[in-house]
Structure formats: structure tokens, C-alpha cells
Amino acid sequence: MKSGWRSGRLLESILKVVSLLAVIIPLLILTFFLITVFLDGESRLVPQFLTSYPSYKPEDAGILPALVGSIYLIILTSVIAVPIGVGSAIYLEEYGNGGWLDNLIEINISNLAGVPSILYGLLGLELFVRALSMGRSLLAGAFTMALLVLPIVITASREALRAVPSSLREASYALGASRWETIWQVVLPMSASGILTGVILSVCRAMGETAPLIFLGALTYLAFLPDSPMSPFTALPIQIFNWISRPQAGFAENAAAGIVVLMVVLLLLNGIAIYFRNKMQKRI
Amino acid sequence: MMDNTHKQSISIERIPLEEASRGIRLFKEGLIKYLLVFCSLVSIFTTVGIILVLAFETIEFFKVVPLREFLLDTEWTPLFYEKHFGIWPLLLGTVLTSAIAIVVALPFGIFAAIYLSEFASERVRKIVKPALELLAGVPTVIYGYFALLIVTPFLQNVIPNLSGFNSISPGIVMGIMIIPLISSLSEDAIYAVPQGLREGAYALGGRKLPTIFRVVIPTASSGIVAAVTLAISRALGETMIVTIAAGQQPRFTLDPRVPIETMTAFIVQVGLGDAPTGTLEYKTLFVVGSMLFLMTFVMNMWSQRLKGRFQQEI
Numbered sequence: 137m138k139s140g141w142r143s144g145r146l147l148e149s150i151l152k153v154v155s156l157l158a159v160i161i162p163l164l165i166l167t168f169f170l171i172t173v174f175l176d177g178e179s180r181l182v183p184q185f186l187t188s189y190p191s192y193k194p195e196d197a198g199i200l201p202a203l204v205g206s207i208y209l210i211i212l213t214s215v216i217a218v219p220i221g222v223g224s225a226i227y228l229e230e231y232g233n234g235g236w237l238d239n240l241i242e243i244n245i246s247n248l249a250g251v252p253s254i255l256y257g258l259l260g261l262e263l264f265v266r267a268l269s270m271g272r273s274l275l276a277g278a279f280t281m282a283l284l285v286l287p288i289v290i291t292a293s294r295e296a297l298r299a300v301p302s303s304l305r306e307a308s309y310a311l312g313a314s315r316w317e318t319i320w321q322v323v324l325p326m327s328a329s330g331i332l333t334g335v336i337l338s339v340c341r342a343m344g345e346t347a348p349l350i351f352l353g354a355l356t357y358l359a360f361l362p363d364s365p366m367s368p369f370t371a372l373p374i375q376i377f378n379w380i381s382r383p384q385a386g387f388a389e390n391a392a393a394g395i396v397v398l399m400v401v402l403l404l405l406n407g408i409a410i411y412f413r414n415k416m417q418k419r420i
Numbered sequence: 421m422m423d424n425t426h427k428q429s430i431s432i433e434r435i436p437l438e439e440a441s442r443g444i445r446l447f448k449e450g451l452i453k454y455l456l457v458f459c460s461l462v463s464i465f466t467t468v469g470i471i472l473v474l475a476f477e478t479i480e481f482f483k484v485v486p487l488r489e490f491l492l493d494t495e496w497t498p499l500f501y502e503k504h505f506g507i508w509p510l511l512l513g514t515v516l517t518s519a520i521a522i523v524v525a526l527p528f529g530i531f532a533a534i535y536l537s538e539f540a541s542e543r544v545r546k547i548v549k550p551a552l553e554l555l556a557g558v559p560t561v562i563y564g565y566f567a568l569l570i571v572t573p574f575l576q577n578v579i580p581n582l583s584g585f586n587s588i589s590p591g592i593v594m595g596i597m598i599i600p601l602i603s604s605l606s607e608d609a610i611y612a613v614p615q616g617l618r619e620g621a622y623a624l625g626g627r628k629l630p631t632i633f634r635v636v637i638p639t640a641s642s643g644i645v646a647a648v649t650l651a652i653s654r655a656l657g658e659t660m661i662v663t664i665a666a667g668q669q670p671r672f673t674l675d676p677r678v679p680i681e682t683m684t685a686f687i688v689q690v691g692l693g694d695a696p697t698g699t700l701e702y703k704t705l706f707v708v709g710s711m712l713f714l715m716t717f718v719m720n721m722w723s724q725r726l727k728g729r730f731q732q733e734i
Contacts, residue, residue, distance in 0.1 A: 144627045147629050148627065148628050151629055151632070152535075152539050155532065155538075155539060156535055157531075158529075158534075158603075159532045159536070159548055161528070162528055162552070162555055163551060163552070169566045173565065219459070220462050221459075222459075223458075223460075224460040224462065226456055227457055227459060240464070241460050241463065241464060245463050247467065247717065247721070248466060250650065250653055250654070250717075250719075250720035251716065252659065252684065252712055253659065254684055254688070257687075258470075258705060259466070259469050261691075262477075263469055263473065266697070287463070314445060315449060344559025344560075345559070346561040347659040347663075350692060373559055373561045376562070377561050377660065377664070380569075391565055392565070395562050395565060
């Protein structure tokens with residue numbers, strides 16, 4: 137009996153250690169990867185790297201058009217995706233009554249979240265680039281990315297709306313406000329920081345996404361900056377992909393330096409998102 | 421706000437005006453509702469758009485290439501002079517890399533979920549869970565770099581005759597990427613197992629270990645399977661890692677050491693090559709896209725059904 141009790145304890149400790157390792161090992165591997173990338177790209181992390189155009193000579197090449205293109209892309213994407221996504225969340229949370237249409241929309245959103253991103257690229261190519269003749273432009277890229285991040289915006293916004301206590305809505309109705317007035321003046325301000333967190337997460341996704349942009353003609357040799365939504369453009373992940381695909385070692389260093397820049401931008405954005413999430417949790 | 425000040429100054433003469441403004445208000449409310457419905461429909465249009473685009477070009481493709489050839493030929497060479505259109509090499513490439521990824525991600529994901537739900541304190545859990553989710557937040561093009569320039573050179577020291585492009589290295593890296601998909605959703609499932617069941621097991625003299633493996637995990641099993649199914653779907657559709665590190669050589673093989681090509685990598689390859697619209701090469705994009713859509717769609721639906729069943733059971 138006693139030895140059975142002991143071996144039970146022992147097995148439990150083993151399980152605890154094994155399961156702890158299952159958490160620690162992947163995180164260590166990621167840390168190791170990131171440190172290696174930083175060391176690979178360190179020599180190229182100079183100010184000129186941020187302010188130069190691409191070049192066939194790796195030591196002269198920079199990421200200016202890619203960085204600017206990515207920033208324009210995420211701004212345009214948000215301008216398109218946020219009103220539609222938040223509107224959709226408001227409908228589902230505040231107006232929806234669980235009818236067949238609402239169910240269909242809900243199932244559809246969770247399915248869309250699982251569609252491989254590259255298929256959005258094919259949709260963008262046929263719909264925005266060709267059928268709506270936007271060409272391979274910033275605008276076509278932004279519309280495609282907006283459809284891609286829509287499920288993220290909707291899901292996060294719904295959670296934020298759900299967190300607003302219904303007593304506040306009832307108080308607003310009691311004061312004679314209509315449904316929309318209640319949403320606009322009570323519910324949305326209360327859930328703003330939660331929605332913002334979701335928007336930032338979707339921006340991170342749009343910033344790092346590579347595959348769909350291949351079809352939207354994100355070029356890699358751009359000697360100018362995009363000056364209108366109809367301009368051709370390039371983006372940071374596409375530029376990194378292009379450099380990785382080249383055999384010369386110099387370009388691998390550029391790719392590593394580009395990765396460091398992309399990771400820094402993403403970590404900053406995530407930091408902002410965490411800040412707003414904490415702010416929201418304090419408030420509600 | 422405007423309406424409130426209005427109401428305070430109600431007088432008999434102003435009733436008709438009130439009626440009119442009430443009509444405007446109702447009209448505005450209705451209009452807003454329809455705008456919001458339209459916003460919700462955008463996601464439906466997106467799904468319909470993807471299906472239509474894929475279906476249209478796929479039908480065009482099968483007018484030229486017989487379905488028999490697509491399903492039975494073991495070569496895929498649509499970009500060569502002598503064209504073959506057998507889907508098997510791409511399908512095997514996709515299944516092979518995904519299988520390697522799942523083999524890597526499954527033990528880590530499940531044990532991480534056990535740690536988070538059964539051993540970690542609330543404080544540790546609050547830090548570790550988002551840290552793990554960071555793994556899935558790193559852009560895939562960066563994982564592609566890891567696979568090609570860090571993991572493959574390392575593995576070449578261990579595995580003799582490992583080609584510079586292979587399926588084992590992107591498979592492993594993809595596995596690391598999908599660990600949080602399995603761990604987070606499995607943890608949700610394990611966490612949802614009622615405390616009463618655990619206490620019941622303890623009351624019958626069960627220790628922690630048998631309780632976890634004989635009571636908690638079996639109860640959470642359909643939720644865990646739902647998580648794994650979703651992870652498989654993600655692995656099938658993953659693009660950049662396999663495009664960068666697995667190669668561009670469609671091959672009818674399950675050897676993880678040689679260059680292969682996945683369905684997603686083929687789509688990228690044609691996309692970069694800029695095949696002219698209307699050509700057969702261009703249509704192959706959408707045929708392979710359709711296959712990919714069908715496979716991931718079935719996985720996603722299945723995962724959702726399992727999840728729904730789990731929520732009913734609990």
C-alpha cells in the first residue's frame with residue numbers, strides 16, 4: 137500500500153515536470169530562434185536600412201518602401217474592416233434574435249476564420265484586381281486584407297459588447313433613449329477599449345500576413361513610395377520573403393534584419409493592445 | 421441628447437411636430453438596423469465569393485483535363501512542356517508536412533494544456549497562456565526563415581543526405597507554431613470539466629494522476645479532438661513555411677528528407693510566375709485552391725460539430 141502511494145506521488149511529480157517542459161521547451165525554442173535572427177541581421181540594423189530603397193546589392197538595400205507600404209496597407213485595411221466588423225458585431229449582439237440568418241452568419245464567421253489565407257488572395261485577385269479593375273494596387277490589397285481580418289474584428293468586438301452590463305442598457309432605455317441612441321452613447325463608449333484591442337490584433341495579423349499579397353502584386357523592386365490608394369506597393373513580409381528566396385548570403389542578412397524590424401513593430405502593437413485590455417478590465 | 425431637451429418642453433401646440441420627429445426617429449432606427457444587417461452580410465458574401473471564384477475556374481479546368489487524370493495520374497507538371505495533372509504529389513506533400521507538424525504539436529499541446537489547467541497557479545496561468553499564444557502570433561514568413569536557415573542546417577548535421585529543401589524541417593517548425601492552437605482549446609475543454617467530477621474521483625480514493633487520465637481527459641476528449649482537428653486544418657492551409665523550406669518539386673513520395681511541394685506552395689509558385697489569365701496554368705491555381713478549400717472546410721465543420729457536442733455534454 138505504502139509503496140503504491142509513493143509511486144503515485146512519483147508519477148504525479150513526473151507528470152508535473154513533463155507538462156511543465158511542454159510549456160517551457162516551445163518558448164525556449166522560439167527565444168532561441170529570435171536571438172539567432174537578431175544575431176544574423178545585426179550587422180544590417182543601421183539607420184540606412186530603414187531609409188533605403190531595395191537594391192541588387194544586399195549591403196545597399198533597405199526596407200523604406202516596404203515599411204511605408206505596410207503602414208499604408210494596415211491603415212486602409214482598418215478603415216475598411218473596422219466599421220464593417222464593429223457594425224456586424226453590433227447587429228449580432230444587440231439586434232440578433234437567434235433566428236436562422238443569425239445562426240448562418242455566426243457559423244459562417246467561424247468558418248471564415250479557418251479559411252487558409254492564401255485563398256483570400258485568389259478571391260482578391262479575381263474580385264478586386266480583375267472584376268472591379270482596381271489592378272494590383274494598395275486598395276485591392278487593403279480590401280482583401282479587410283475581408284481576411286473581419287472575423288477577428290467581429291469576434292473581439294462581440295466579446296467587448298457582451299462585457300457591457302445589461303443594466304446600463306436598461307437604464308438608458310428607462311431614460312427614453314432609443315435602441316441606437318443607447319448603443320451609440322452608452323454601449324459603444326463602454327466597450328471602446330475592448331474593441332480597440334481587437335482592432336490592434338487584426339492589424340497585427342494584416343501586418344504579418346504574406347501569402348494573399350503575392351496575388352495582389354506586392355512588388356519587391358519599388359523605387360518610389362506609394363502616393364495614392366491606386367499605387368502599386370510592397371509590404372514588409374513580402375520583402376522579407378523575397379530576400380529569403382535569394383541564394384546570396386547577404387540577402388539572408390537583410391531578411392533577418394527585416395524580421396527584427398517586423399517583430400519590433402508587432403511587439404509594440406501588442407504592447408498597446410495589452411495596455412488597453414488591462415484598462416478595460418479595470419473599468420468593467 | 422437633443423430629444424431629451426425636446427421632451428421637457430412638450431406643449432400642446434407642439435404635438436404634431438413631436439409626431440413628425442418620432443417618425444424620423446423610427447425611420448433612422450430602421451435605417452441603421454438595415455445598415456448593420458448589411459455589415460453582417462459582408463462575411464456571407466465573402467464565403468460565397470470564395471466558393472464562386474474557385475468553382476468557376478475549376479469547372480473550366482475540368483472541361484480540358486479529365487477528372488480521371490486528375491485523380492489517377494501520379495505526376496503533377498502543369499508548368500512543363502509535357503503536362504501532367506495528377507493531384508497526388510501535391511496532396512502527399514501537404515499531408516506529409518501536416519502529419520509531421522501534428523506529431524510534433526500534439527504531445528506538447530496536450531501536456532501544456534494539462535499543465536495550465538491542473539498544475540499552474542492562477543497567476544502563472546495568466547502569464548504563460550498569452551506567452552504560448554505568442555507562438556501562433558509570429559508571422560509565418562518568419563517561421564519560414566527559421567525552418568530554412570536555422571532548423572534545416574541543424575538537422576543536416578543529424579540526418580545524413582538531408583536535402584536543403586525537405587519536409588521534415590518545415591513540418592517541425594509548423595508543429596511549434598500550432599502548439600498553442602492545441603493547448604489553448606484543449607485547456608478550455610479540460611477547464612470546462614466540472615469540478616464535481618474531479619472531486620467525485622478523489623472521494624472514491626482516486627489520486628491526481630488517475631483522475632486526470634481516467635476522468636478529466638476522457639470527459640474533455642471531444643473538446644480536445646476539436647482542437648486537434650482545427651490544428652490539422654491550419655497545418656493543411658499553412659503556406660509560407662512550406663513554400664520557403666519544403667521546395668518546389670511535386671514528388672510522389674512520403675520521404676521527409678527530399679524536396680517536395682505542397683498545394684499551398686504550388687499556388688504561390690504560380691502566383692509569383694504571373695501566369696496569363698485564361699490559360700490552363702492559371703486555372704490550376706483554382707483547382708488546387710478548391711481542393712484546399714474542401715479539405716479545410718470539412719475539418720473546420722467537423723471541429724465545430726465536436727465542439728458543439730462537447731458543450732452539450734458538459
